[in-house]
Amino acid sequence: MSSLPRPLRVLRSARLADGSLVDITLDGELVAAVTPADPAAEIDEASDLDLRGYLVVTAPAEPHAHLDKARSWDAARPPAGDLVRAIESWRAFAAGQTEDDIAARARAQALENLAAGTTAIRTHVDLFADHDPLRGVRALVRVRDELAALIDIQLVALGGEWVPDDVYEGALDLGVDIVGGAPHLATDPHAELHRALDIAERRGAPVDLHTDESLDGPLTIVSYANRVAAWSQPRSAGHCVRLGTLPADELAEVVAAVAAADLRIITLPITNLYLQGWEHPVSTPRGLTAARALLDAGVVLGAGADNVRDPFNPVGRGDALETASLLVTAGHLSLDEALTAITSGARAAMWLPEAGPVVGARAELLAVRADSLGEAIASGSPDRLVIHAGRLVARTTIHRDIAPAGVAAASPSLTR
Numbered sequence: 511m512s513s514l515p516r517p518l519r520v521l522r523s524a525r526l527a528d529g530s531l532v533d534i535t536l537d538g539e540l541v542a543a544v545t546p547a548d549p550a551a552e553i554d555e556a557s558d559l560d561l562r563g564y565l566v567v568t569a570p571a572e573p574h575a576h577l578d579k580a581r582s583w584d585a586a587r588p589p590a591g592d593l594v595r596a597i598e599s600w601r602a603f604a605a606g607q608t609e610d611d612i613a614a615r616a617r618a619q620a621l622e623n624l625a626a627g628t629t630a631i632r633t634h635v636d637l638f639a640d641h642d643p644l645r646g647v648r649a650l651v652r653v654r655d656e657l658a659a660l661i662d663i664q665l666v667a668l669g670g671e672w673v674p675d676d677v678y679e680g681a682l683d684l685g686v687d688i689v690g691g692a693p694h695l696a697t698d699p700h701a702e703l704h705r706a707l708d709i710a711e712r713r714g715a716p717v718d719l720h721t722d723e724s725l726d727g728p729l730t731i732v733s734y735a736n737r738v739a740a741w742s743q744p745r746s747a748g749h750c751v752r753l754g755t756l757p758a759d760e761l762a763e764v765v766a767a768v769a770a771a772d773l774r775i776i777t778l779p780i781t782n783l784y785l786q787g788w789e790h791p792v793s794t795p796r797g798l799t800a801a802r803a804l805l806d807a808g809v810v811l812g813a814g815a816d817n818v819r820d821p822f823n824p825v826g827r828g829d830a831l832e833t834a835s836l837l838v839t840a841g842h843l844s845l846d847e848a849l850t851a852i853t854s855g856a857r858a859a860m861w862l863p864e865a866g867p868v869v870g871a872r873a874e875l876l877a878v879r880a881d882s883l884g885e886a887i888a889s890g891s892p893d894r895l896v897i898h899a900g901r902l903v904a905r906t907t908i909h910r911d912i913a914p915a916g917v918a919a920a921s922p923s924l925t926r
């Protein structure tokens with residue numbers, strides 16, 4: 511068993527998103543103090559970090575991943591196209607995938623996300639329709655437990671109408687945390703919605719459903735919101751791209767029901783901009799939820815990447831700053847709103863406790879080399895330090911001392 515990374519004591523001279531320069535004092539897994547930076551303070555190499563030149567934000571969380579599918583694009587060789595095509599390609603490929611194959615890809619993807627600053631991931635795991643429906647679940651339970659010191663992983667059982675109740679229950683018995691599903695894909699979407707919610711209710715489990723992932727298909731989210739409104743257990747809805755194409759009056763009613771139920775929404779711009787709209791070659795309507803209307807109604811909005819380099823999406827870097835950048839360009843969110851969606855919004859959509867550079871919050875922090883939030887989101891510098899539970903768990907380094915003078919001069923963020 512390898513030892514845990516060292517606990518940190520003080521992060522010196524970090525810039526926050528509001529522009530202030532601070533020292534951040536940690537106490538175990540929590541932030542104990544955030545005080546104006548003291549440039550004269552001694553740096554203790556054993557327990558402090560010198561963060562001059564870095565912006566420090568709450569570590570991103572990925573509220574909706576499919577680690578079991580990640581990194582299968584090259585081997586699966588799917589044709590380009592929409593959601594139905596992606597599901598078929600994935601199923602054909604998954605038939606030949608062992609528990610070890612799935613675990614290896616999932617582990618590699620979780621570590622790529624971690625290196626980019628993500629310290630919590632909620633991943634859906636497919637329940638298969640074949641001879642061994644739970645091999646993906648066993649693989650992901652293993653990866654979650656192996657990486658527990660580095661990253662918090664939540665597991666969602668992703669079934670469909672082909673998955674009997676006892677397979678869902680088997681996944682929960684193996685240690686899956688959350689009931690999932692994709693009712694909009696079923697022949698009777700409302701019956702499938704209520705079946706998933708019945709299982710969650712029976713088990714007292716949280717629920718996180720793929721919801722209305724199409725531009726013009728079924729609308730189930732109002733029934734979902736109404737059914738869970740009085741629940742005590744956590745509930746979230748991913749995708750919700752159907753909301754993005756509703757007329758304003760209908761959208762207002764939907765958003766009101768979602769807000770009243772404290773149903774938390776997870777938007778997934780990278781994958782949904784790829785998957786939806788193929789049937790419209792000109793002025794393609796794109797797959798994004800109604801982010802502005804949801805935020806204006808006070809709904810919790812988290813943002814993630816969804817699929818990474820698999821039959822559902824050939825691209826993606828496992829980097830939440832890429833998601834934030836798309837929220838600015840495709841979703842017209844402000845830089846601050848985009849940051850919130852990938853950090854505290856994503857954590858709230860996962861029903862995780864508050865984290866970030868705030869007294870009393872969990873010490874989940876990302877330091878990225880940048881002078882401002884705009885620079886961090888725009889440049890996505892790979893020069894990052896990642897802190898999970900008060901410990902340094904990942905660090906990428908550019909050797910500035912040996913960078914040729916011309917390079918340093920041309921790129922101010924390479925100089926100290």
Ligand SMILES: Nc1ccnc(=O)[nH]1
Nearest residue numbers: 576579781816817822
């Ligand atoms: N967007 C997605 C829908 C269903 N399954 C996936 O892996 N991705």
